[in-house]
Amino acid sequence: MEIFTPANVSYIMQGFLKTIEISALAIVFSVIFGTILALVKQYCTGKLTIFKWLVSAYIELFRCTPNLLWILFIYFTVKGNDVFISVLAFTIFTSAVIAEIVRGGLNSIPKSQFEAAKSQGFGFFASMRLIILPQTFKTIIPALFSQCTTVIKDSSYLAGINVAEFMFSAKVVMGYTSDLSQVLLLYGFVFLLYFVLNFGISLIVRAYQRRVVAA
Amino acid sequence: MLEGLFDPRRWEITLSSMDGFWNGFAFTLQVVIAGLALSLVLGTILGVFSTTRSRVLRAISRVYVEFFQNTPLPVQVFFYYMAGPRVLQAVLGAASPVRLSAFAIGALGVGLYHAAYISEVIRTGIESVPRGQMEAAQSQGFTRAQSYAYVILPQTFKVILPPLCNQALNLVKNTSVLALIAGGDLMYNADNFVSTYGYLQGYIMACVLYFVICFPLALLVQWLEKRSKERPRAKNIPGITPEPAKEA
Numbered sequence: 302m303e304i305f306t307p308a309n310v311s312y313i314m315q316g317f318l319k320t321i322e323i324s325a326l327a328i329v330f331s332v333i334f335g336t337i338l339a340l341v342k343q344y345c346t347g348k349l350t351i352f353k354w355l356v357s358a359y360i361e362l363f364r365c366t367p368n369l370l371w372i373l374f375i376y377f378t379v380k381g382n383d384v385f386i387s388v389l390a391f392t393i394f395t396s397a398v399i400a401e402i403v404r405g406g407l408n409s410i411p412k413s414q415f416e417a418a419k420s421q422g423f424g425f426f427a428s429m430r431l432i433i434l435p436q437t438f439k440t441i442i443p444a445l446f447s448q449c450t451t452v453i454k455d456s457s458y459l460a461g462i463n464v465a466e467f468m469f470s471a472k473v474v475m476g477y478t479s480d481l482s483q484v485l486l487l488y489g490f491v492f493l494l495y496f497v498l499n500f501g502i503s504l505i506v507r508a509y510q511r512r513v514v515a516a
Numbered sequence: 517m518l519e520g521l522f523d524p525r526r527w528e529i530t531l532s533s534m535d536g537f538w539n540g541f542a543f544t545l546q547v548v549i550a551g552l553a554l555s556l557v558l559g560t561i562l563g564v565f566s567t568t569r570s571r572v573l574r575a576i577s578r579v580y581v582e583f584f585q586n587t588p589l590p591v592q593v594f595f596y597y598m599a600g601p602r603v604l605q606a607v608l609g610a611a612s613p614v615r616l617s618a619f620a621i622g623a624l625g626v627g628l629y630h631a632a633y634i635s636e637v638i639r640t641g642i643e644s645v646p647r648g649q650m651e652a653a654q655s656q657g658f659t660r661a662q663s664y665a666y667v668i669l670p671q672t673f674k675v676i677l678p679p680l681c682n683q684a685l686n687l688v689k690n691t692s693v694l695a696l697i698a699g700g701d702l703m704y705n706a707d708n709f710v711s712t713y714g715y716l717q718g719y720i721m722a723c724v725l726y727f728v729i730c731f732p733l734a735l736l737v738q739w740l741e742k743r744s745k746e747r748p749r750a751k752n753i754p755g756i757t758p759e760p761a762k763e764a
Contacts, residue, residue, distance in 0.1 A: 365685070365730035366723050367692035373707055374719045454588035461590075461696045468591055481602050488595050492587050499586035 304483045309474045316470030317494060323384060323466060324453045327391035331452075332445065334392060335399025340429070342400065343407055356400070363397035369458050376462040383464040387456070395452055402444045406437035439513075446506045450499045457495075467491065530717035533709065540705030541725050547622040547691045547701060548729075552684060554627030555634050562631060563638025577635060584632035590693050593625040597697040618699035622691060630687045637683065641676035666753060678740040685733040689726070702726065 338356050345353040363371070368391075375390040410433055418428035438445075460469040471491045475484055565577040584592075600621070601613035608614060616624075645668055653663035695703035706722035709715070 361731065361734065362723075362727070365689075365734055366726045367689040367703060369692040369695060369703055370706075370719060370722055370726065373703075373710075374716075374723075377710060377719065378716065450586070454586075457588040457590040458693070458696070460594075468588070468594065472594065475598070481599070481606065484599050485603070488591075488599060491591055492583075492595075495588055495591065496583065496586045500582060503586065 304478050313470045313474055316465055316467040320456050320467040323387045324456050326388045327395055327452055328449050330392040331395035331399050334396035336403050338396055338400035339403035343404055360397045360400055363394040368394055368455050372458055372462060387459050387464050391452060402441050406441035409440055410436055443506045443510055446502055450502050453499060526715045526717055530715060536705040537721055540702035543700055544691050544702040548688050550623035551626035551687055555630040558631035559634025560638050562635035566639045567642045581632045581635055584629055589629045589690055590696055593693050596621045622694045622699055626687050626690050630683055633683050637676055637679045641672045644675045645671045674744045678737055678744055681733055681737045685730050688729050
């Protein structure tokens with residue numbers, strides 16, 4: 302039986318779009334929360350040290366436990382539509398990873414930048430927004446993009462909670478055939494699309510790195 | 517949402533049915549060890565391939581790394597699980613599909629996947645030590661073996677060890693992929709418990725057990741990273757370094 306019918310292909314491609322949608326939303330939210338976490342861990346001292354400890358604990362917890370655990374955890378505890386649940390689950394653990402990336406970027410900014418900003422009368426938030434963070438993001442863009450690849454790849458774990466993303470919809474279609482060559486063809490298609498997407502991102506990163514290094 | 521989280525009775529039941537968790541924990545550890553061994557061996561081979569002069573070997577290593585780094589581990593594991601037995605049947609000409617055990621799929625899955633990452637770690641490690649170091653060491657009277665032992669390898673390991681341990685940590689977390697194919701690992705047993713009893717405690721126990729494996733690794737990574745940033749100090753090698761001059 303031929304499996305690449307227009308209906309099947311359009312169903313699988315809807316899954317592919319859902320994978321992209323979930324990954325994109327998760328990355329955007331994770332960058333926002335991750336930056337906040339990084340700033341808290343880096344700059345909450347004195348009376349606010351307690352927040353620094355809380356954020357450190359949060360980061361360690363999510364760094365040391367599998368993504369799938371949190372996907373299942375959120376699926377079990379939170380009610381909502383599948384995109385919401387997926388984005389929530391990915392945001393809570395990707396923010397922990399991104400917080401560490403942002404912190405690495407903050408550490409690479411020379412101290413003199415902070416002092417210069419202060420001497421020009423910038424407050425903490427103004428100097429962060431206008432001087433420090435723009436430079437930080439410039440240095441961490443490669444790491445952020447490779448984290449994008451990780452999120453796209455890990456989004457296929459969502460097939461485990463029946464979110465109709467790319468892997469899940471491909472599996473559904475695969476259920477209609479027992480012909481080995483068709484199954485292999487379909488897997489080839491799935492591998493190819495994930496590969497093109499992720500490899501494309503890594504090519505962009507390499508081009509960016511070459512430009513920055515050359516400049 | 518989180519109802520019954522502090523219910524002592526639920527905790528009691530959870531703690532009394534820990535057998536499944538421990539079985540899963542032991543299974544996960546076995547898969548981790550086998551997967552780590554496979555990925556270290558294959559990763560080292562591919563890493564060395566990518567630094568040789570042979571174009572063919574470099575191309576093999578490149579294609580392998582790009583494929584495994586750019587496609588998802590769950591998809592690879594689904595492939596081994598669903599298509600693997602019948603592909604093996606066709607290849608080996610067996611009468612029936614060749615069944616693969618969950619252990620084999622798990623070790624193969626994470627092993628092949630992380631071999632790609634470890635290969636990149638080994639490559640950067642090898643490339644990080646300039647060729648001049650060997651010449652410099654030999655010009656100072658080190659034998660070739662001594663140069664490797666005292667000059668080349670310490671520098672290589674300094675670069676390699678932190679990311680290598682980081683890969684080990686990721687490998688532990690990635691073994692949870694087995695839960696997707698009913699593999700009997702820790703995550704699968706925890707999920708089973710939760711769907712049987714409907715208690716959130718199952719996930720919390722899994723969280724604790726994964727943390728117990730991964731947190732020491734994370735601390736090790738931090739320590740190794742800190743150590744690799746320290747400036748090298750002269751070491752006292754008996755018979756080679758001169759006696760320190762006595763203060764007058």
